[in-house]
Amino acid sequence: MRIVNIRRATQDDVPEIVRLKALLMIDGWPFDIELDDAWRERCARVARQLLASDGYACFVIDRVEGAGPGSPLASCVTATVEQHLPGPDGSGRSAYVGDMCTEAEFRGRGCGTALLDAALQWCREQEAGWVSLFSTESGDALYRKAGFSDEGPFQHLSMAL
Secondary structure, three states, rough: OOOOOOOEEOOOHHHHHHHHHHHHHHHHHHOOOOOOOOHHHHHHHHHEEEOOOOOOEEEEOOOOOOOOOOOOEEOOOEEEEEEEOOOOOOOOEEEEEEEEEEOOHHHOOOHHHHHHHHHHHHHHOOOEEEOOOOOOOOOHHHHHOOOOOOOOOOOOOOOOO
8 A cells, every 4th residue: 555645633633633542542552441531632632732832743644545634544643852951962852753553454554654754754854863752562563663772872761650
């Protein structure tokens, strides 16, 4: 399948972005979750805020080529770029890629690769010098093929607050 309809998401795509985020968490997270209407409303509100900000991009593929904003989506990915204090050799801009989700019937057709390429290109255009992500088990091969690794000069740590 040739992927030709990658586009930036708009406010009209928010319901579908929320639907795909729910699918990602239900199908891809390593533990069970329950999502309610309050979560969907909160997620939609945040998605609208993010889509209006300069440091955020969401790339999507329509289920039907050329359908456009507000139509059902086959796949999506998000990217965020933040400014930090720079080191001696960089801009101090770092990126985070997340929320990659492809409907089951569209998997294996290059959607994830095409969307990841679009997100990484946008990150480069934003002058990010580094990009990170969290991978589900099913996404690991895609990200490693693109050049992501768990090796590097720093160890990634996290904690819940």
